[in-house]
Amino acid sequence: xPQSEVKLLEVKNVQKVFSVKxxxxxxxxxxxxxxxxxxxxxxxxxxxxxxxxCGKTTVGKVILGLYQATKGExxxxxxxxxxxxxxxxGDIQKDIQMIFQDPYSSLNPxxxxxxxxxxxxxxxxxxSKRERKEAILSLCDDVGIDYSYLERYPHQFSGGQRQxxxxxxxxxxxxxxxxxxxxxxxxxVSIQAQILNLMMDLQEKYNSTMLFITHDISVVKHISDYIAxxxxxxxxxxxxxxxxxxxxxxxxxxxxFSTVPDIHTPLATESVLxxxxxxxxIDLPKGCFSQNRCLYKEDSCMQTHPELNDLGDGHxxxxxxxxxF
Amino acid sequence: MNALLEVKNLKTHFFxxxxxxxxxxxxxFSIQKGEILGIVGESGAGKSITAFSILGLIDPPGRIVDGxxxxxxxxxxxxxxxxxxxxRGNEISMIFQDPQTSLNPxITIGExxxxxxxxxHKGVSKKEAYNSCVEILxxxxxxxxxxxxxxxxxxxxxxxxxRVVIAMALLNNPKLLIADEPTxxxxVTIQAQILYLMKKLxxxxxxxxxLITHDIAVVSQLCDKIAVMxxxxxxxxxxxxxxxxxPLHPYTKGLIECLxxxxxxxxxxxxxxxxxxxxxxLPSGCYFKDRCELADEQCDIYPEKQEIDxxxxxxxxxx
Numbered sequence: 001x002p003q004s005e006v007k008l009l010e011v012k013n014v015q016k017v018f019s020v021k022x023x024x025x026x027x028x029x030x031x032x033x034x035x036x037x038x039x040x041x042x043x044x045x046x047x048x049x050x051x052x053x054c055g056k057t058t059v060g061k062v063i064l065g066l067y068q069a070t071k072g073e074x075x076x077x078x079x080x081x082x083x084x085x086x087x088x089x090g091d092i093q094k095d096i097q098m099i100f101q102d103p104y105s106s107l108n109p110x111x112x113x114x115x116x117x118x119x120x121x122x123x124x125x126x127x128s129k130r131e132r133k134e135a136i137l138s139l140c141d142d143v144g145i146d147y148s149y150l151e152r153y154p155h156q157f158s159g160g161q162r163q164x165x166x167x168x169x170x171x172x173x174x175x176x177x178x179x180x181x182x183x184x185x186x187x188x189v190s191i192q193a194q195i196l197n198l199m200m201d202l203q204e205k206y207n208s209t210m211l212f213i214t215h216d217i218s219v220v221k222h223i224s225d226y227i228a229x230x231x232x233x234x235x236x237x238x239x240x241x242x243x244x245x246x247x248x249x250x251x252x253x254x255x256x257f258s259t260v261p262d263i264h265t266p267l268a269t270e271s272v273l274x275x276x277x278x279x280x281x282i283d284l285p286k287g288c289f290s291q292n293r294c295l296y297k298e299d300s301c302m303q304t305h306p307e308l309n310d311l312g313d314g315h316x317x318x319x320x321x322x323x324x325f
Numbered sequence: 326m327n328a329l330l331e332v333k334n335l336k337t338h339f340f341x342x343x344x345x346x347x348x349x350x351x352x353x354f355s356i357q358k359g360e361i362l363g364i365v366g367e368s369g370a371g372k373s374i375t376a377f378s379i380l381g382l383i384d385p386p387g388r389i390v391d392g393x394x395x396x397x398x399x400x401x402x403x404x405x406x407x408x409x410x411x412x413r414g415n416e417i418s419m420i421f422q423d424p425q426t427s428l429n430p431x432i433t434i435g436e437x438x439x440x441x442x443x444x445x446h447k448g449v450s451k452k453e454a455y456n457s458c459v460e461i462l463x464x465x466x467x468x469x470x471x472x473x474x475x476x477x478x479x480x481x482x483x484x485x486x487x488r489v490v491i492a493m494a495l496l497n498n499p500k501l502l503i504a505d506e507p508t509x510x511x512x513v514t515i516q517a518q519i520l521y522l523m524k525k526l527x528x529x530x531x532x533x534x535x536l537i538t539h540d541i542a543v544v545s546q547l548c549d550k551i552a553v554m555x556x557x558x559x560x561x562x563x564x565x566x567x568x569x570x571x572p573l574h575p576y577t578k579g580l581i582e583c584l585x586x587x588x589x590x591x592x593x594x595x596x597x598x599x600x601x602x603x604x605x606x607l608p609s610g611c612y613f614k615d616r617c618e619l620a621d622e623q624c625d626i627y628p629e630k631q632e633i634d635x636x637x638x639x640x641x642x643x644x
Contacts, residue, residue, distance in 0.1 A: 051512040052483075158600055188367040189539055193583035193596040200593065215512060218542075222585040222594060259517035261542035263569050263581065267524060268517045273466055275514055277484050 005041040008209050009063070009177060013037055014072035014082060016058055016233075020282070031281050032058045034233040034289075035072070037308070040177065045203065045210040047220045047241075049256070050230035051278050056213045059230075060179045063211070064098050065089055076177070094124040097175040101182035103162035107154040113165055114150035120172045135172070142205065143168045143198060160191035167198065174206055181213045196223060217260045221245060229253045232281055232289040235308060239315040249317040251325070252290045271295070288319070296325040327398065328355035329533050330379070330501055335392035337371075337378045346604045348374040348387070350557040356550070358500070361527065361534045363544035363565075365580070366554035367601050372537045375554075376503045379535075380419055381409040397500070415445045418494035422506035424486035428478040434489055435474030438462075441496045457496065465492045465522055484515035491522065498530055505537045520547055541580050545569045553577045556601055556612040563636025573633065573643045575617045611641070 016033040032055045040046045048056045061067045062082065063074055069082040076092060086093050097120075100106040107116055114136060121132045140147060143164045154162055163183060170178055180199065184192040200223060203210055212223055220227055220241070227244045229237040229252065237250040248254050255275050259268055276293045285291060287302040294301065298321065308318045333353050339346040349371040356362045364372045377383055379394055381404060394401040396417065404412075413419075421427040429437055435458060442454040455474070462470035465488040478486055487507065494502055504523065508516035524547055527534040538544055544551055545565060552562040553576065561574040572578045579597040599616040602608055608615060610625035617624070619642040628639045 051514060160600060188601075189541070189580060190367060190583060190597040191600065193585075193594040194598075196585075197593050197596055217513065218585045256514060259513045261513070261516070261520075261540065261546050263542050263545040263584070265546070267546040268521055270521070272517045272521050275518070277482055277515060278512075 005044065007039045008042045008076070009040040009211075010073070010075040011036055011038050011040075011059070011063070012073040012075065014059070014062060014069045014074060016055075016062060016067060017070045022282070028282050031284055032233055033062070033069075034284070036230075036233070036235060038228050038235060038238060040209055040211055041225075042176075042209055043203075043207050044225040045212055045223055046226045046228060047212040047214060047224035048228050048230055049214055049217060049220055051215060051256075053278050053281065054230045055233040055281070056215075056230050057181055058233075060098070060181050060211065060213050063177075064096055064179055065093065094120070094173045095176040097170040097173065097178055099163075099166055099170045099178065099180040099183045102186050103159055103166050104154075104186070106166055107162055107169075109154050111153070112150065113145075113152055113154070116154075116165065117150070117169055117172060120169060124173055139168050139171060142202060143171070158191075159187050160194060163187060163191075163195050164198065167195075167202070171202060171206065171208075174208075176209060178203075178208055178210045179213070180210060182215070183212075184219065185214065185216060192219070199223070217257060218262070229256065232279060232284065234289065234318070235316070236290065236319070237315075237317045238308075243313065243315050247315070249311060249315065249322050250319050251294045251296050251321075253317075255293065255295075296321060328395075329358045329360075329397065330535075331355040331393075331395040332375070332379070333393045333395070335375065335378055335394065336390045337374050337383055337387060338390050339387040341386055341605075344605050347557050347607070348604060349378060351392075352552075352554070352559050354550075354552050354559065354562055356501070356533045356535060358533055359528070359531055360550065361524070361536060361548045363548035363551045364535065364537045364554060365539065365541050365544050365551060367539060369556075369601060369604065370554040371557040372554055373505050376419065376505050376535065376537055379503065380413055380417060381406075411445070414441050414494075414499075415497045416499055417501045417503065418497070418499040420487075420490055420494050420502065420504040420507045423510050424483060424490045425478070425510070427490055428486060430478050432477075433474065434476050434478065434481075438474075438489070438493050438496060441493055445497050458492075461492045461496055462489070464495075464526065465489075466518075467492070483511055484518065487511060487515075487519055488522070491519070491526070495526060495530055495532075499532055501535070502527060502532045503535045503537070506539070507536070508543065509538070509540075516543075523547070541569075542584060553580070556607060557604060558612065558639070559637070560613065560639050561636065562638075567634070567636050573636070573638055574640050575619055575642065576613050579616075611639075617642075 014033055014036045018030040018032055019027050020030045022028045036059055050056050062069050065086040072082055073080045074082040081089055117136045118132055121127055145164055184195050224241045226240055228235045231252050237253045248257055288306055291297050291301045306318050306320050308316050310316055335349055335352045337349040339348055366372050378389055389402050438458040439454040442449055459470045467473055467488050508519050548565050551565050551568040552559045555576050561577045572581055582595040597616050610627055614620035614624040623641045628641045631638045
């Protein structure tokens, strides 16, 4: 990982275990996160990619404080916030804001847009009414919301406009870190490009840092500086965007990339059927977690759980067989 | 050769309190035996309503107000519910977007599947039906098929459920399969598996396939022909190679242009400005003119149909 850049947030060996009911009297542990490590650098975008159920949203929620980590540390401004609830975090909380996937459920349907946008300012700042209004109007210009929209309710808007409003709300307090959890996957293709461009513009203007959580690899190509690939609650590969796309090393990453539909590549072949599905995080396999989906596995993969190795130039991968297949 | 399905000037309108919503307003396309047709467009473009119209699933206040749907030479418009029941799930089957909601949660997979056979083939015994179900579950690559027959939908993952839905759709060896966003709810890895399966099985079963999706990349990987819909009308329709690699309509061009690409470095994406107009307040003239860079006064009249090298196009600005 690059030394020249300033770390804004460090996630260190974070584990999260949920207790789930599997029968009337029986409870089992669901290992959502099994030791996640990564750093986010100031002003940069880190993308977390993976299939549904790999734990990427859980990471976001731990950072935001919606879940408390079972083990591990999340260091933000020299303070470990991994086990603090949002209210125990005090001032830190306003510097971490989230943009949710579904703008239909993330905006309160009974509140006018201006109330939705004013709320964060009322809670976290001492601004006067006039100052709040000015702040809202100036942000409306930034995200492309017409002033007349402020008097309306969320149901009067399309998905793309709602997502603009949700982005405006997240930006209201000029947060240092923005967590965006699948912010465009509920939108139409032609609107996705608009929202992505908006997010990149805002990031540049306010020099904010972003953790972008998505399953959509073609989007990641555009917005990220660094990419972490997750599988079953752990990072299996981490590299800069350029390096990862030019040179994916981990078998799981390779498989994931090969299945992304693209107008210039033909449909996957018969071998795609061998790649299977993500496993249950209730019964974690012994050895390598992705063994069942790997085309190159050896006997040793079923015995020992591999470590995340540095392959040089900040490219990390969790597979001992790299270079051998 | 006669087309398997020929849709001629289909108009499906919804008569709501706010006004007439022209969800499908004059679509024409055809599909040959064994062909794969992709219908692409944004939400509200009329893709799903086109499919529902073919299957006679339009409920009031909606109505097919004009046009013909010729399936094997027979017009489906105006058939009775009883006549449609003989066709649905038998000659034409449909795969819906969300496998979670298209399976009945309180009936086992086996019972739901066998019903499809027993309903359409009165002479078939339960045992024969059971065997064909197990057989087809194996064909779609579901492990432990016999065990799965006894499972309930909630016991399966999203990808497995969609396999069951596909298996069910193929049970009666339909001549036409309509898949409405079959992989939108799934992960890319599972999507690739399902798309591969659909292509392979439609070839094996000699079924024609209509794939409805918003994802132009998926369409380009699977389809022979593509129809691009916008605000209830087809704006461009032709062979896949033409549409994907040489799009002529400004909307199609925009859709392909705004896909994220690997080779450009963190640059702004191409974006189509604005949003699709509401079907209740369509502009006069070309529906795309407010978002189109080429639009001028000529576009205040809806463009006539043009045919350029076998592709059909509605735009004043392309000659």
